[in-house]
Amino acid sequence: MKQEAKFKVLPLQLFLKMNIQENFSLQQYNTFGVEAKSKYFVEANSVEELKETLKLSYSPILILGGGSNILFTKNFEGLVIKLNLKGISAQILDENHVLVTAKAGENWHNFVQFTISKNYGGLENLSLIPGNVGTCPIQNIGAYGTEIKDHFVSCKALNIETLEVEIIDLEQCKFGYRDSIFKTSAKGKYIILEVSFKLTTKNHHIKTEYGAISIELKNLGIENPSIQDVAKAVINIRQSKLPNPAEIGNAGSFFKNPTIPLAQFEKLKKQFPEIQGYPNGDFVKVPAGWLIENTGWKGKQIGNVASHKLQALVIINATGKATGKEIYDFSTLIINSVKEKYGIELEREVNIV
Numbered sequence: 251m252k253q254e255a256k257f258k259v260l261p262l263q264l265f266l267k268m269n270i271q272e273n274f275s276l277q278q279y280n281t282f283g284v285e286a287k288s289k290y291f292v293e294a295n296s297v298e299e300l301k302e303t304l305k306l307s308y309s310p311i312l313i314l315g316g317g318s319n320i321l322f323t324k325n326f327e328g329l330v331i332k333l334n335l336k337g338i339s340a341q342i343l344d345e346n347h348v349l350v351t352a353k354a355g356e357n358w359h360n361f362v363q364f365t366i367s368k369n370y371g372g373l374e375n376l377s378l379i380p381g382n383v384g385t386c387p388i389q390n391i392g393a394y395g396t397e398i399k400d401h402f403v404s405c406k407a408l409n410i411e412t413l414e415v416e417i418i419d420l421e422q423c424k425f426g427y428r429d430s431i432f433k434t435s436a437k438g439k440y441i442i443l444e445v446s447f448k449l450t451t452k453n454h455h456i457k458t459e460y461g462a463i464s465i466e467l468k469n470l471g472i473e474n475p476s477i478q479d480v481a482k483a484v485i486n487i488r489q490s491k492l493p494n495p496a497e498i499g500n501a502g503s504f505f506k507n508p509t510i511p512l513a514q515f516e517k518l519k520k521q522f523p524e525i526q527g528y529p530n531g532d533f534v535k536v537p538a539g540w541l542i543e544n545t546g547w548k549g550k551q552i553g554n555v556a557s558h559k560l561q562a563l564v565i566i567n568a569t570g571k572a573t574g575k576e577i578y579d580f581s582t583l584i585i586n587s588v589k590e591k592y593g594i595e596l597e598r599e600v601n602i603v
């Protein structure tokens with residue numbers, strides 16, 4: 251009897267706490283700072299609240315982390331759920347390794363800073379990437395020679411259809427460059443609740459191969475860098491060329507760096523001897539920033555939107571008044587120019603809604 255009463259009351263309590271808001275402005279919830287309204291909006295502070303929300307069968311739903319890789323081109327006619335699950339825990343695995351787990355709503359950079367403060371090695375090259383921990387597996391975030399797949403063990407995710415919590419391991423995630431099953435075969439199927447990483451407690455593997463890091467460490471006068479030094483160098487480099495979303499609306503790289511067949515690259519090299527590329531077997535990754543700069547877009551502004559003057563791959567809300575549609579249309583112009591001049595089709599990295 252008691253058990254039944256408890257069961258009946260709990261969802262109601264949660265329901266009252268959940269505060270589903272209507273016609274909600276998302277302008278403060280996306281780093282482009284564009285205005286878009288969601289028909290319904292709710293913040294989920296626990297897995298129970300999340301499950302109860304899903305049981306209400308709103309459709310469509312959109313999960314929001316830090317809003318730093320999303321472009322709203324129109325209002326969202328469904329329920330936006332902002333995930334606020336918090337908490338970080340660590341479990342020593344052996345004398346060299348620790349398993350660190352963070353809930354989805356933890357800020358990514360704060361999490362990386364936490365690991366560095368404990369002298370846990372592995373994530374230092376990924377310092378200062380905006381967004382939340384729960385989003386990091388979606389596109390296998392990467393920077394300066396590291397991707398999360400290098401240290402990822404598994405994530406816990408809520409299956410939206412069954413409401414069961416599943417553990418998805420490294421192999422199942424099928425991580426690639428800015429890619430995972432969460433963008434392909436399992437798109438829209440899961441809500442990531444927490445992510446676990448295996449990090450080192452000593453004998454850290456310091457990665458300084460990415461050219462800019464070794465140059466910055468030299469500038470700082472550091473010869474034998476610690477993980478703390480690498481994080482500092484990465485933060486300095488990022489601050490020197492990437493616009494701070496708190497000041498200028500943006501979502502980082504708007505496009506992926508395209509990979510083209512070696513034969514196509516060699517042909518292009520004859521026509522454009524300056525073209526850059528990073529060979530990988532029979533393929534070459536071409537920096538999209540170079541292609542965009544060399545089609546004349548770097549620093550160029552149309553209306554409220556521009557390509558950033560220090561990093562052509564970053565599209566900015568230059569006046570703070572841009573609409574999502576304007577930004578999207580600007581990106582289409584860039585795609586068309588690059589395609590026309592180099593025959594390469596750029597693919598958007600940012601999630602378009």
Ligand code: FAD
Binds near residue numbers: 443
């Ligand atoms: P959001 O924008 O909130 O969401 C992105 C997508 O993931 C949406 O489709 C959303 O529905 C989905 N989603 C969010 N949370 C969940 C969840 N828990 N479960 C299921 N789906 C979810 N990225 C890099 O890889 N490397 C970089 O170096 C980098 N630099 C950046 C620099 C700047 C200045 C900016 C603004 C962005 C940069 N990014 C970079 C992109 C961005 O930081 C990452 O993609 C980040 O992981 C996005 O996290 P978020 O929480 O803000 O995602």
Ligand code: EPU
Binds near residue numbers: 502504505538540
């Ligand atoms: N370049 C230009 N002009 C530009 C920008 C870049 O010619 O305006 C050329 C430069 O020659 C440079 C090369 O492109 O050597 C690569 O530039 P950079 O090192 O700045 O990196 P990126 O390829 O432009 C990628 C990621 C970033 C990540 C950095 C550092 C993608 C799509 N972008 O940028 O990730 O921080 O490397 O590892 O892979 C993001 O995904 O949002 C993001 C910011």
